[in-house]
Amino acid sequence: MGEIGLYEAMSSCRAVRRQRPDPIPDEVVRRLIEAATWAPTGANSQPWRVIAVRDADTKQRLQELYLGPWNAYEKNARQAFKGLGPEALASQERVLAAATHLAKQMHRSPVIFVFCFNPERMAITDAEQPRPSVVGGGSVYPAVQNLLLAARAEGLGCVLTTLLCMREPEVRALLEIPEPWATCAFVPVGIPASRGHGPLSRRPPEKMAFLDRWGAPLF
Amino acid sequence: MGEIGLYEAMSSCRAVRRQRPDPIPDEVVRRLIEAATWAPTGANSQPWRVIAVRDADTKQRLQELYLGPWNAYEKNARQAFKGLGPEALASQERVLAAATHLAKQMHRSPVIFVFCFNPERMAITDAEQPRPSVVGGGSVYPAVQNLLLAARAEGLGCVLTTLLCMREPEVRALLEIPEPWATCAFVPVGIPASRGHGPLSRRPPEKMAFLDRWGAPLF
Numbered sequence: 001m002g003e004i005g006l007y008e009a010m011s012s013c014r015a016v017r018r019q020r021p022d023p024i025p026d027e028v029v030r031r032l033i034e035a036a037t038w039a040p041t042g043a044n045s046q047p048w049r050v051i052a053v054r055d056a057d058t059k060q061r062l063q064e065l066y067l068g069p070w071n072a073y074e075k076n077a078r079q080a081f082k083g084l085g086p087e088a089l090a091s092q093e094r095v096l097a098a099a100t101h102l103a104k105q106m107h108r109s110p111v112i113f114v115f116c117f118n119p120e121r122m123a124i125t126d127a128e129q130p131r132p133s134v135v136g137g138g139s140v141y142p143a144v145q146n147l148l149l150a151a152r153a154e155g156l157g158c159v160l161t162t163l164l165c166m167r168e169p170e171v172r173a174l175l176e177i178p179e180p181w182a183t184c185a186f187v188p189v190g191i192p193a194s195r196g197h198g199p200l201s202r203r204p205p206e207k208m209a210f211l212d213r214w215g216a217p218l219f
Numbered sequence: 220m221g222e223i224g225l226y227e228a229m230s231s232c233r234a235v236r237r238q239r240p241d242p243i244p245d246e247v248v249r250r251l252i253e254a255a256t257w258a259p260t261g262a263n264s265q266p267w268r269v270i271a272v273r274d275a276d277t278k279q280r281l282q283e284l285y286l287g288p289w290n291a292y293e294k295n296a297r298q299a300f301k302g303l304g305p306e307a308l309a310s311q312e313r314v315l316a317a318a319t320h321l322a323k324q325m326h327r328s329p330v331i332f333v334f335c336f337n338p339e340r341m342a343i344t345d346a347e348q349p350r351p352s353v354v355g356g357g358s359v360y361p362a363v364q365n366l367l368l369a370a371r372a373e374g375l376g377c378v379l380t381t382l383l384c385m386r387e388p389e390v391r392a393l394l395e396i397p398e399p400w401a402t403c404a405f406v407p408v409g410i411p412a413s414r415g416h417g418p419l420s421r422r423p424p425e426k427m428a429f430l431d432r433w434g435a436p437l438f
Contacts, residue, residue: 003224137356145361
C-alpha cells in the first residue's frame with residue numbers, strides 16, 4: 001500500500017472527537033496495536049496492556065462513567081474562558097462542543113482502547129522528587145502515541161483521554177483489571193464523522209525550545 | 220524529499236546508544252522539535268519545553284551526573300541476569316554494553332535534548348489513585364516519541380532515558396530550570412556509530428491485547 005509519510009502523519013494527527021460507528025476490521029485493530037508495541041519502554045519491559053472494548057454494553061458503561069468527570073471538567077473549563085477575546089473564545093467553544101459530543105457519544109465509537117500499566121514493572125526514576133511523578137508514563141504514552149499515529153495512517157480518528165482514571169475503581173471492576181495493573185489512557189477510535197485530520201494549532205518550536213540552558217533562544 | 224513511511228519509521232526505531240559526535244544541522248534540530256510540538260497534550264496546553272544541550276562542558280557535566288545512577292542501575296540489572304538462559308543472557312549483555320557505552324560517552328553526542336514539564340499546567344487525573352501517578356506523562360511522552368520518530372526519519376540515532384531525573388536538583392542548577400518546571404526525559408541524539416536502526420525485539424500484539432475485558436483473547 002502507499003504508506004503515509006511520517007511527517008505527514010504527525011503534522012495532521014488531530015484529536016478527532018466526532019466518530020462514526022462503522023466497525024473497524026480486525027486486521028486494522030491488529031496493526032494499531034502492533035504499532036503500539038514498537039514504542040520504547042524502560043528496559044524494554046513493555047509494562048502495558050491494552051483492552052479493545054467493542055462490546056456495546058461495556059462501551060455504554062464506560063461512557064456513563066465518563067460523564068461525571070466530564071461535567072466537572074467542562075464547568076471548570078468554562079470558568080477559564082472568562083477574559084478570552086472573541087476569536088480565542090470561539091475556538092475554545094468549538095473544542096468544548098466536540099469534547100461534549102464525545103462525552104455523550106463515546107459508546108458509539110466502534111472501539112475504545114483502554115491502556116493499562118503495571119507500576120511494579122517500571123523503574124520510576126522521579127519517584128523521590130518533591131513534585132508529581134511522570135516517569136512511569138514514559139513506558140506507556142510512547143505506545144499510545146504510536147497507536148494514535150497508526151490510526152491516522154489508517155484514516156481513523158481518535159483522541160487520547162485520561163479522565164476515566166478518576167473512575168479507576170469502577171473501570172477496574174467493569175473490565176476485570178487485576179491489581180496491581182491500573183489504567184492510564186482511554187482512546188476511542190472510529191472513522192471521522194466530520195472534518196477529521198488536518199492542520200494543527202500549536203505553539204511553534206521557537207517558543208518551546210532553549211539552547212544549553214533555560215531561557216536561552218535556540219533559533 | 221522522499222519521506223520515510225510511518226510504519227517503516229515506527230517499526231525500525233531502535234534505541235541507538237552508540238552515536239558519532241558529528242554535529243547536527245540547525246534545520247534538522249528544528250524539524251525534530253517541530254515534530255515534538257505536533258503531539259497531543261491535555262487541553263492542548265503543551266506543558267513541556269526542551270533544552271537542546273550542545274555546549275561541551277554542559278554535556279560533560281550531564282554525563283558525570285548520569286554515571287552515579289547508571290552504576291547503581293547496572294549492578295541491579297546484573298543481579299537480574301541470574302537464571303537467564305545463554306541466548307537471553309547474551310542479548311541482555313549486548314544491551315548492557317551499549318548502555319554502559321552511552322553512560323560513559325553521552326557527552327560526545329552532538330545534542331542532548333532535556334525535556335522539562337510544568338506539573339501546574341497539567342490536569343493529573345490519576346493523582347488521587349492509590350498507586351504511582353503516570354498521567355502527567357501523557358502530556359510529555361507523546362512529544363518525546365514524536366521526536367524519536369523524527370530522528371529516525373532523519374537518519375539519526377537516539378534513546379529515551381530518564382535516569383537523570385534521580386539527579387534533578389543538580390540538573391536544575393546546571394541548566395537553570397526554574398521551579399515548578401521539572402525534568403522528564405533526556406535524549407542524546409547523533410548519527411548511529413554502529414548498526415543503528417533496524418528490526419525490533421518486542422512481545423507481539425497477541426500477548427499485549429485483550430478483548431472487552433482483561434484476559435480475554437483479542438486475536
